[in-house]
Amino acid sequence: MISLIAGNAKESQAIVPLLSSRISSLLASSVEDPSCQKLIARALLCPFAVLLAARGPELLFPADPFRYMLVYFVGVAAALVTLPAAISLAVASLGRILARLGARLGGPGGLVAGRWMSAHPGVTARLVAGLAIGIGLVGQVQVNASRLSEPMVEAQATAERIGTSVVTLKAPQDGERFENFAAALPPGVDVAALSEPDAEGHTTLHAPCDVLTRLQLGCVARQEVTAAEPDSRLTDLAVWATPGGGMTAVPGPVDEVPAARLVLLSASGGDLPLPELTGLAYRHLSLSPGVEPLGGGWLVGAAERAQEADWAILLGVFSVIFLGLAMAFNNAGEFLRFSRAAAPLSVLTGRSRLHFAAAGRAVLVPLLIGTALGLVTHYWLATPMTTPLSGGSVSLTALQIMGTVGAVLAISGWAAASVLSAVQARSWRPRAD
Structure with a gap:
């Protein structure tokens, strides 16, 4: 069969859909995920958890700060726990669409990767869990670190109106x-x-x-x-x-x-020359003249909170990177099994780009979807913290940095998986049944 495929390109193209369909069927039937039902149940709970965190505190306890925050944190915790399952279910649905398109268009990479994504939602959940939860946790730390008391907010408003x-x-x-x-x-x-x-x-x-x-x-x-x-x-x-x-x-x-x-x-x-006036006050009035603009003491507190929020962003970015790398190494074995099953396709058809296409759909797409949904969910979850009762704010810089980190991790994982799949394909040899 190998010589036939190598000698006749047209017949090779006709065999590709059949061969890829057979291998993808073997992949789908070889591994059964026992936690599939649990994933579906958690995925269905995710939108309700997000709704509880985003709207529940304001509807249930708009004037009670303690219960307001209690309902909010319960909703956030439930949303972060169920978010990976929702992402894996979305990726599994996308995998079925890719598999149909691959079968219709004769694309073995899309067919195999699509069947793999739809047949193994648990693998996808484990792949994106660290990244999605990391984005949510870092976002929560940043929002809580940015919370200002009412006098701090008023001091900032005064400074914007009249300066110094x-x-x-x-x-x-x-x-x-x-x-x-x-x-x-x-x-x-x-x-x-x-x-x-x-x-x-x-x-x-x-x-x-x-x-x-x-x-x-x-x-x-x-x-x-x-x-x-x-x-x-x-x-x-x-x-x-x-x-x-x-x-x-x-x-x-x-x-x-x-x-x-x-x-x-x-x-x-x-604006008045504040440094010059401070020097004159120390020189002519006393050693502690207390020179400050209106609300100056509260402005200092707000600036300290801003520094804490910046540190939270910096440390959180490294946390997301380490979590993403840890989840990637943890799921390397799963992709090894996938690449071993897909190795015959590239060998028998001579299509080396198959590894990049399959890895892109099995690794790149889930991580990008996980990053995007993680950022959108965090933005929704942060809404109650931006009310006057909470005094928090969402940092667009943090969103941009975490989105960039997620995209870099996704591209890096795609490249590593593609190389790993190509190396395994070179060592594959046909065996007698």
Whole structure:
């Protein structure tokens, strides 16, 4: 038969579908996966678990943070456990489609790999489990590391609105120190003072008439600062500098008022030179002047959380790489069995590209599908963590990096499997039945 195939190309092309169909049938019938029913059951539970994690907390406990997070984490755990089974079921369905196309078009690579994918969903589940679960876990770590408290979110919103155009610092008790500090300030910096809050939490802002005029308040004897002020810096100052959120503006010289804190405002509305002002405060006021923009302490906490999220992404990428490599080595034996069964095809037909086609469908496609579904599922699962109650955010950079890592692992696994299959095919020899 080998000489016949080698001597007549047309007859060889006619034998390819028959030979590949026979070998793929042997593959399908030689190995029975006893966990197929369990895989199907877990796959059917996956969409319900994703729905529980994505919508359950908001529908069941929208105002209870503890139960909100409890329902969420239960749904996430169930989704990650059942996700590999759902992916393997999808790949098995895709395998049946590839097998039909291979049989119809006479493509042995698609026929054999398609039958293998549909007959061994458990192998596919083990192949993609580490990658899909790794993406989900890393995504959860990143989202939880990015969670900000409500004051942190408000501080970031304030910084986006007014930047560093308003700076507060401790007021000195010594009038001479204040005079030296005020004289050393650069041009374009206005000075005001905040008194101690009263019993109701209200604070009084003392500033010269020209400063109040630039703030669009006017030189009026006494007026309340409201949220409708044209200059939003006044509203933000009232929110951050007064416990009760109420503030009254009074015209008058700053150095004659017993103040709790000084307020430096940009006359033009732009950002103040914070490093220069900090140096002047240390030089003329005290060794701990407490110079900071509005919400500065909470901004520091938000920046620390951002660093934690960046570390989570960095370490998580390495975790996904190691998990993917471990699952690839763990499933090398399964592909060895597949490549031994497919070796006669390339030898008898002389088609060396068969290894790349079969490995692409048996290794590359499942890993790419697993990566894509893992990223999409993580994005859905992260939705409840991005609400104001949770304060988290999804990092697009993390999604891009994990998608790139998954694609690189899939291509690397495809190349390794193709080479391994070609090496085994060279050592294959026909044996008598």
